[in-house]
Amino acid sequence: MxxxxxxxxxxxxxxxxxxxxxxxxxxxxxxxxxxxxLFVLGVIGVLTRRNVVIVLMSIELILNAVNLNLVAFSRMxxxxxxQTFAVFIVVDAAAEAxxxxxxxxxxxxxxxxxxxxxxxxxxx
Amino acid sequence: MNSVVNTGAAPVATPFFxxxxxxxxxxxxxxxxxxxxxxxxALSLIVTLLSVAGLYxxxxxxxxxxxxxxxxAGGIMVLFLFVIMLVNIERSAKDRQFNRIWPVGLAxxxxxLSLFVSAFVKGRNLFPDRLVALQxxxxxxxxxxxxxxxxxxxxxxxxxxxxxxxxLLVAILGAVIMTKKKI
Amino acid sequence: MLNAFMSYLGSTVPPGNxxxxxxxxxxxxxxxxxxxxxxxxxxxxxxxxxxxxxIRLGPMRVGPHxxxxxxxxxxxxxxxxxIIPAQADAVVFWVAPLIxxxxxxxxxxxxxxxxxxxxxxxxxxxxxxxxxxxxxVLGIITAGWASNSHYPLIGALRSSAQMVSYExxxxxxxxxxxxxxxxxxxxxxxxxxxxxxxxxxxxxxWFIFKFFPLGLIAFVIFAIAMIAxxxxxxxxxxxxxxxxxxxxxxxxxGLRWSLFMLGEYAAMxxxxxxxxxxxxxxxxxxxxxxxxxxxxDFIFSLFPGLTFAGLAAIAFIGTARMPAQAYFxxxxxxxxxxxxxxxxxxxxxxxxxxxxxxxxASIAGRFREGxxxxxxxxxxxxxxxxxxxxxxATWPRYRFDQLMRVGWKVMLPISLGxxxxxxxxxxxxx
Numbered sequence: 001m002x003x004x005x006x007x008x009x010x011x012x013x014x015x016x017x018x019x020x021x022x023x024x025x026x027x028x029x030x031x032x033x034x035x036x037x038l039f040v041l042g043v044i045g046v047l048t049r050r051n052v053v054i055v056l057m058s059i060e061l062i063l064n065a066v067n068l069n070l071v072a073f074s075r076m077x078x079x080x081x082x083q084t085f086a087v088f089i090v091v092d093a094a095a096e097a098x099x100x101x102x103x104x105x106x107x108x109x110x111x112x113x114x115x116x117x118x119x120x121x122x123x124x
Numbered sequence: 125m126n127s128v129v130n131t132g133a134a135p136v137a138t139p140f141f142x143x144x145x146x147x148x149x150x151x152x153x154x155x156x157x158x159x160x161x162x163x164x165x166a167l168s169l170i171v172t173l174l175s176v177a178g179l180y181x182x183x184x185x186x187x188x189x190x191x192x193x194x195x196x197a198g199g200i201m202v203l204f205l206f207v208i209m210l211v212n213i214e215r216s217a218k219d220r221q222f223n224r225i226w227p228v229g230l231a232x233x234x235x236x237l238s239l240f241v242s243a244f245v246k247g248r249n250l251f252p253d254r255l256v257a258l259q260x261x262x263x264x265x266x267x268x269x270x271x272x273x274x275x276x277x278x279x280x281x282x283x284x285x286x287x288x289x290x291x292l293l294v295a296i297l298g299a300v301i302m303t304k305k306k307i
Numbered sequence: 308m309l310n311a312f313m314s315y316l317g318s319t320v321p322p323g324n325x326x327x328x329x330x331x332x333x334x335x336x337x338x339x340x341x342x343x344x345x346x347x348x349x350x351x352x353x354x355x356x357x358x359x360x361x362i363r364l365g366p367m368r369v370g371p372h373x374x375x376x377x378x379x380x381x382x383x384x385x386x387x388x389x390i391i392p393a394q395a396d397a398v399v400f401w402v403a404p405l406i407x408x409x410x411x412x413x414x415x416x417x418x419x420x421x422x423x424x425x426x427x428x429x430x431x432x433x434x435x436x437x438x439x440x441x442x443x444v445l446g447i448i449t450a451g452w453a454s455n456s457h458y459p460l461i462g463a464l465r466s467s468a469q470m471v472s473y474e475x476x477x478x479x480x481x482x483x484x485x486x487x488x489x490x491x492x493x494x495x496x497x498x499x500x501x502x503x504x505x506x507x508x509x510x511x512x513w514f515i516f517k518f519f520p521l522g523l524i525a526f527v528i529f530a531i532a533m534i535a536x537x538x539x540x541x542x543x544x545x546x547x548x549x550x551x552x553x554x555x556x557x558x559x560x561g562l563r564w565s566l567f568m569l570g571e572y573a574a575m576x577x578x579x580x581x582x583x584x585x586x587x588x589x590x591x592x593x594x595x596x597x598x599x600x601x602x603x604d605f606i607f608s609l610f611p612g613l614t615f616a617g618l619a620a621i622a623f624i625g626t627a628r629m630p631a632q633a634y635f636x637x638x639x640x641x642x643x644x645x646x647x648x649x650x651x652x653x654x655x656x657x658x659x660x661x662x663x664x665x666x667x668a669s670i671a672g673r674f675r676e677g678x679x680x681x682x683x684x685x686x687x688x689x690x691x692x693x694x695x696x697x698x699x700a701t702w703p704r705y706r707f708d709q710l711m712r713v714g715w716k717v718m719l720p721i722s723l724g725x726x727x728x729x730x731x732x733x734x735x736x737x
Contacts, residue, residue, distance in 0.1 A: 026142045029251055034146040036240040038153050040233055045157035047229025048222045053162045053208055057169050061153055064176050075183045078256030084270045084281050086188045090195050091288045095295035097200045101207045102302030108211045117223045190434035198441030202467055205448050263430050265495050
């Protein structure tokens with residue numbers, strides 16, 4: 001039976017392995033940075049794209065960034081409130097996608113366009 | 125019992141998988157907002173969603189990862205692809221891709237980014253540098269206790285759960301009313 | 308090295324949970340090879356069985372009774388020209404078959420062939436399976452879109468609508484089975500595939516017979532939905548050849564097309580395994596709680612060997628019945644060799660059963676146990692695979708609006724009703 005601590009050869013391999021892995025332990029902060037990057041990408045998509053479908057997808061990106069934050073904090077504090085919240089946000093995203101795409105189809109049927117800056121009438 | 129390489133439940137090569145998944149998520153997220161063709165955007169978004177699901181697994185949240193795969197990648201994205209194929213993407217792929225005020229939007233996003241950067245640079249030490257290993261083997265059961273309560277008592281989110289189901293019902297009705305020509 | 312290799316044999320949990328990467332890798336390879344072999348065998352059996360259903364002979368020329376036909380088919384597909392249509396979206400066209408294949412094969416990481424004969428026992432097992440197998444629809448939808456052609460696009464839209472619709476009924480049927488796992492002293496259910504089978508063992512009944520007829524109805528709904536999920540007859544509208552030539556894979560040819568086929572058959576085996584795990588007791592032999600004792604254990608452990616012996620006998624009879632002409636000599640020798648091979652496997656299995664009959668902890672006993680578990684699991688799955696062929700030979704294809712009507716207006720209300728009734732009965736009993 002070989003345990004990692006007991007075997008010298010094995011320990012050397014472990015350190016080499018960890019050096020390969022950039023030596024930095026992954027903390028909550030790392031996850032926050034990823035989430036922030038995804039969030040900013042989503043915001044850019046919402047603010048600059050014309051295609052409604054891609055705008056909706058960017059909103060999904062934003063929601064995912066929020067979810068990642070919640071789950072990371074859930075692990076930091078060691079309780080499951082964050083994960084439960086993430087489940088609720090997934091539910092919310094499903095509702096949003098269904099209604100958003102429904103509006104999109106109704107709109108496309110009337111105006112034959114899916115460009116967001118052509119949706120500029122309050123009534124027609 | 126006799127397993128030789130029993131190192132406990134610690135995942136192997138965590139930093140490698142983290143950087144791999146994070147890189148995949150961000151690169152494909154970038155593709156989502158830059159692709160001309162909406163189907164390519166949707167496929168990149170699926171890659172992002174799956175990488176984020178992998179990150180959840182690394183954060184000891186298997187249930188959220190499962191929900192992410194089944195609801196997002198299997199449900200919502202199929203809906204997106206379905207709608208993309210129903211509407212005419214040929215025209216919008218040839219169109220101008222960014223709206224007229226895109227510099228303003230980009231500037232606002234950059235402002236947000238700088239806000240994030242300054243908050244992270246200045247407040248890095250405020251985050252407690254701890255990671256708790258959550259109990260992975262009963263994750264689903266614990267989330268169920270949160271949502272439904274256990275031992276006859278209501279959980280902290282039981283009411284919110286009911287409201288969420290109502291929200292879904294309203295969303296179904298809304299989607300049907302929007303898309304049906306004649307009800 | 309040998310120590311590391313044998314280390315897992317004493318363990319009672321899957322290698323993924325024992326943190327034994329070597330054995331997990333071995334399991335992955337075994338399962339991959341096994342599933343690929345099963346797909347090849349299924350290909351042959353389907354052609355033969357369909358032919359016999361229609362009083363034809365089926366493939367007879369390549370090898371005795373067409374046994375080498377799958378190899379010939381594979382060679383043909385590999386050598387065929389691989390066409391990418393000029394107007395197609397090349398990248399997506401290239402990726403689409405891989406999505407379906409990956410989704411179909413990833414599912415196998417959680418399928419429990421035995422209490423420790425799985426790659427890993429996930430806490431979210433069944434959720435993972437459903438999620439990953441629902442990714443298969445992405446492969447179909449992207450394939451249809453990327454071909455940039457009318458029939459594939461219509462086929463893709465049909466299949467996505469069909470799979471999303473039937474997933475709802477399927478999910479509700481699964482939830483009603485999951486509710487049954489919580490009928491124990493603690494009142495906590497489980498999503499883990501191994502936990503589900505163990506719950507059936509504890510309650511002493513397969514979930515198909517639990518709360519008769521509720522379990523049976525849920526099972527039937529799942530059995531119908533899983534055919535729709537895998538796009539098989541009578542729900543094979545996405546590839547209805549009379550309407551859409553070949554549906555979403557019309558433009559595919561050669562190796563890429565065969566990847567679609569591989570993915571489809573792998574997905575069929577995967578959903579059958581879900582059904583077996585949830586309702587038919589997974590790896591358990593018949594009456595594990597009633598007929599206990601080492602004598603019964605020994606009798607049931609003879610079954611794998613006897614099955615192979617029966618197959619060998621059939622092959623020998625086939626050899627004997629071959630026409631006594633010089634033309635058939637090679638085929639006759641081939642079939643005799645095949646029969647001898649089957650007989651050899653049968654002898655090996657019987658030897659293991661006899662050697663491992665007393666001591667469960669020895670290596671032979673461990674092997675006997677594992678073979679038992681895998682045998683009963685595979686046997687139950689094989690019944691489903693035969694049913695897939697039988698349905699295809701028997702039933703005419705649905706029309707698309709009928710399909711949708713059945714999915715939403717019949718299956719969904721029934722599965723909801725079964726779910727509610729199961730919950731009520733469960734609460735009343737406990």
